[in-house]
Amino acid sequence: MTLPDDMGSVGAACRRVLTTADPRAKLMAARAAARGWRLGRLVFRFDVAMPDRPARPDVPELLPPNGMPRRGRIGSERGRIAMLHALAHIEFVAIDLAFDLIGRFGEAFPASFVDDWMQVGSEEAMHFAMLDRRLRQAGSYYGALPAHDGLWQAAGDTAHDPLARLAIVPMVLEARALDITPATAARFEEAGDLVSARILRRIMADEICHVAAGTKWFRHGANRKCINPVTHYRMLVERHFCSGLKPPFNDSARRQAGLTRDFYDALAT
Ligand SMILES: [Fe+2]
Numbered sequence: 001m002t003l004p005d006d007m008g009s010v011g012a013a014c015r016r017v018l019t020t021a022d023p024r025a026k027l028m029a030a031r032a033a034a035r036g037w038r039l040g041r042l043v044f045r046f047d048v049a050m051p052d053r054p055a056r057p058d059v060p061e062l063l064p065p066n067g068m069p070r071r072g073r074i075g076s077e078r079g080r081i082a083m084l085h086a087l088a089h090i091e092f093v094a095i096d097l098a099f100d101l102i103g104r105f106g107e108a109f110p111a112s113f114v115d116d117w118m119q120v121g122s123e124e125a126m127h128f129a130m131l132d133r134r135l136r137q138a139g140s141y142y143g144a145l146p147a148h149d150g151l152w153q154a155a156g157d158t159a160h161d162p163l164a165r166l167a168i169v170p171m172v173l174e175a176r177a178l179d180i181t182p183a184t185a186a187r188f189e190e191a192g193d194l195v196s197a198r199i200l201r202r203i204m205a206d207e208i209c210h211v212a213a214g215t216k217w218f219r220h221g222a223n224r225k226c227i228n229p230v231t232h233y234r235m236l237v238e239r240h241f242c243s244g245l246k247p248p249f250n251d252s253a254r255r256q257a258g259l260t261r262d263f264y265d266a267l268a269t
């Protein structure tokens with residue numbers, strides 16, 4: 001069987017992830033792209049456009065962030081499921097964010113950029129799978145509750161500029177997850193759900209690497225343009241993330257990721 005010419009490019013593999021709506025199929029497409037790249041089966045070529053919005057399944061219903069019902073406490077069964085569902089949705093969108101980053105901006109970077117973000121994308125797929133499995137163990141599933149549509153907004157706002165995308169997605173949003181995940185894991189533990197707490201800590205360890213990849217490639221891009229990474233980051237965050245950064249920050253996890261306080265201290269609200 002001969003494959004169409006574009007089957008083997010990085011760009012086409014990324015586009016396939018984004019245009020796949022069904023969660024299980026998207027997961028498979030993400031794994032296939034990462035594996036294809038690792039095995040040298042994809043050409044470093046970006047010959048197809050990424051969609052403005054990724055394909056989404058019929059459920060979950062997507063609501064504006066301020067239209068979401070109150071979640072309730074993790075101590076209650078309803079609250080615990082709602083939190084797992086919210087986290088699963090974040091990971092589901094994170095799959096698209098990783099592959100959109102590669103497919104949209106990969107051409108401007110060396111091949112090791114693709115190495116890093118393929119790894120990130122396959123880890124986001126694994127995070128989603130772990131949370132979806134946990135939801136099913138709790139008698140629910142991804143799609144059973146509404147989810148908020150705020151996360152992709154950050155992608156749309158920064159679709160024109162790789163440095164803006166890196167500043168906002170890994171270095172603001174994923175860094176924010178480093179700040180809040182330890183407390184969320186502790187709340188699962190207090191509620192007696194040690195399995196979910198363990199999943200969150202596992203995810204947290206990976207997310208430090210995602211923030212590190214963001215910071216590394218942001219510095220790379222800024223240095224290549226001979227601009228100061230710290231002042232440029234602050235300018236981009238002020239422009240694209242007007243609400244400011246909410247302390248307290250997990251300085252030690254951020255530092256492990258190379259995101260030092262000079263980047264974000266001055267942006268705290
Ligand atoms: Fe993740």
Ligand SMILES: [Fe+2]
Pocket residue numbers: 094120124174206207210
């Ligand atoms: Fe991540």
